[in-house]
Amino acid sequence: MDFGNKNLWLLFEWNGTSIYVTQTLLATWVVMAVLLVIAVVIRLRLSSFKDVPKGLQNGIEALVEIMENFTKSTMGEGYEGYGGFFFGIFAFILLSNYSGLVGLRPPTSDLATTAALAITSFLLIHLTGLRKLKGGYFKSYLSPLPLLLPLNIMGELSKPISLCFRLFGNVLGGFIILSLVYEMLPFALRFVLPDVLHLFFDILVGALQAFIFTVLSMTFIQQKSVRN
Amino acid sequence: MDPKAFILGCSAIGAGLASLSGLGSGLGQGIAAGKAAEAVGRQPEARGAIMSTMLIGAAVAETCSVYGLIIAMILLMANPLVALV
Numbered sequence: 001m002d003f004g005n006k007n008l009w010l011l012f013e014w015n016g017t018s019i020y021v022t023q024t025l026l027a028t029w030v031v032m033a034v035l036l037v038i039a040v041v042i043r044l045r046l047s048s049f050k051d052v053p054k055g056l057q058n059g060i061e062a063l064v065e066i067m068e069n070f071t072k073s074t075m076g077e078g079y080e081g082y083g084g085f086f087f088g089i090f091a092f093i094l095l096s097n098y099s100g101l102v103g104l105r106p107p108t109s110d111l112a113t114t115a116a117l118a119i120t121s122f123l124l125i126h127l128t129g130l131r132k133l134k135g136g137y138f139k140s141y142l143s144p145l146p147l148l149l150p151l152n153i154m155g156e157l158s159k160p161i162s163l164c165f166r167l168f169g170n171v172l173g174g175f176i177i178l179s180l181v182y183e184m185l186p187f188a189l190r191f192v193l194p195d196v197l198h199l200f201f202d203i204l205v206g207a208l209q210a211f212i213f214t215v216l217s218m219t220f221i222q223q224k225s226v227r228n
Numbered sequence: 229m230d231p232k233a234f235i236l237g238c239s240a241i242g243a244g245l246a247s248l249s250g251l252g253s254g255l256g257q258g259i260a261a262g263k264a265a266e267a268v269g270r271q272p273e274a275r276g277a278i279m280s281t282m283l284i285g286a287a288v289a290e291t292c293s294v295y296g297l298i299i300a301m302i303l304l305m306a307n308p309l310v311a312l313v
Contacts, residue, residue: 003305162291169294172301212287215280 003176005110024113027104031095074215075222082218085124089117090214097171097206100178101198108209109172111164118164121217125159125224132225140224159220163213170209174201231313243303249296256289 007020042060049057071083096107107113129137141152178201181194264282268275302308 165298166287166291166294169297170290173294173297176301208283208287212284215284216287219284 003172003179005105022110023105024107024110027096027099028107028113030104031092031099031107034095035091071218074218079218079222082124082221086214086218089120089217090210093117093167093210093213094207097210098202100171100175100202100206106171106175106206108167109175111168114164114168115160117167117213118160121163121220122160124217125220126156128221129224133227136227137224140227163216167209167213170205174205177201232310235309235313236307239303239307239309243300246296246300246303250293253289253291253293257286260285260289 005022005024007022008026009021011019011021013019042056045056053061067083067087068080071079071086075082093108096113100106100109126137129140133140141149178194178197181197182190185193260282264278267278271278
């Protein structure tokens, strides 16, 4: 069986290289469209919001409040601006993991997606460190001993790798197990039996991994921009 | 014997062995969950903080088994050794 990322149709050819619309790309577009529609709907409703919240406004205010409190409790004071960015990342990963429920191939089961997310976190970790600590950022590589410089650099480089492989491995593992189960069952049984597995591998693991990716990125940023 | 069949068979055994890396992280996550249960029992009001710390710890403990899974998948699906024959 092939669990790889399949090409769906040809997009264009460039210098003899064919660029295809893959399953990952299609699922990413669907996830992006859903998120955009939600964002636009909320933005349009924003002008009709009142002082006393009701219905939709209640839910949105609760979400924003949870996000702000969570950012403050994980990263401390002075990082409030990161809440919105990480909420966006969290929403994207969560919807990507859940897109397996509607039969799409989850975009996070492709190494390219998770690597892009991990590289974003990596850049954010070091740019925040440079901005907050200035020269002290370079000095932090020499602590506690100048002899440990190569170890410190290795440690920094391993962070994005472990971030990206953790998400990729968990989602792809669940995807493979579910595909094997679907392949094993006769057609009539495919509608009921795998639901329990979907509950665990998509809903539980998907939410957990989205949460862990954001929390670990936040903790890394906070660690790298504090003088020790 | 066909060398390619031999390499593929050995790769399948290797993939099975690589998935044994789940042993260590399973133990580690079990210990983490047990300690978290103890901590909640001792201090029920700190439940939220204990839960999120435990989840992060469990995720970090899981990393090595995910590496094992990736090695198993490389051996099964994108085997670099077959090209050597």
